[in-house]
Ligand SMILES: Nc1ncnc2c1ncn2[C@@H]1O[C@H](COP(=O)(O)OP(=O)(O)OP(=O)(O)O)[C@@H](O)[C@H]1O
C-alpha cells in the first residue's frame with residue numbers, strides 16, 4: 117500500500133485432509149480471509165505452493181483456475197452473494213451449468229438440495245423476497261449442490277442472529293459430513309469454532325495454534 121509493505125500472511129505450512137471440518141480463527145486483520153482466498157484460488161501468493169488433490173493451483177491460468185474452481189470448490193459468503201435476478205432454485209442450479217447438465221435436470225437437483233435446507237416453499241422466490249437466514253440457506257445449497265471436494269466459508273453467519281447462526285452452522289457441518297467433503301470455515305467468533313473438528317488460529321499472518329478438538333476420535337477417522 118503506497119510505500120508501506122503489508123505482510124498479510126507468512127510461513128504458512130498447512131495440510132488439510134479429505135473430509136476434515138476445520139475453522140480458521142483469529143482477530144480482525146489476522147489474515148483469515150487472505151488465507152481462504154488463496155486456498156480457493158481467488159488470490160495468488162507471492163511465493164509458495166497451494167496443492168489441491170495433486171494440482172498446484174498457483175500454476176493455473178485464470179481460465180484454468182475458473183474451471184478448477186467450478187469442478188472442485190464451493191464457497192459460502194458472509195453477504196450471501198446470490199444473483200438478484202435469479203430465483204433461489206436458479207441460483208442453486210448455477211454451479212451445475214458448468215458441469216454441462218441440462219436446465220431441467222439442474223433445476224431438479226437444485227430443488228432437492230433446497231428442500232434439504234428447509235426451503236421447499238421458497239424455490240421460486242428471489243433473494244430480495246427472502247430473509248437473511250433463507251438467503252444463506254440458499255447460499256449453502258449452491259455451495260454443496262455440485263458436490264465439490266472442498267467448501268470454503270468466510271464468516272457465513274456474520275450477518276445473522278444467534279439462533280439462525282446455529283442452524284446455519286449445523287447445516288453446513290451436516291452436509292460436509294454427509295458427502296465426506298472438506299469444510300474450511302473462517303470466523304473470529306470463538307463459539308463457532310466449537311462446531312468444527314480442527315481449529316487453526318492465526319495472529320498477525322502466522323499460525324499460532326493448530327489443534328483438533330477431539331484428537332483421538334479424529335485420529336481414528338484418519339487411519
Ligand atoms: N488487498 C490488500 N492490500 C493491502 N493489504 C491488505 C489487502 N487485503 C488485506 N490486507 C491486509 O492484510 C491483513 C489481513 O487481512 P484479512 O482481510 O485477511 O484479515 P481478516 O483476518 O480476514 O480480518 P477480518 O476478520 O476483519 O475480516 C490486514 O492487515 C489487511 O489490512
Ligand SMILES: [Mg+2]
Pocket residue numbers: 148149150
Ligand atoms: Mg476477513
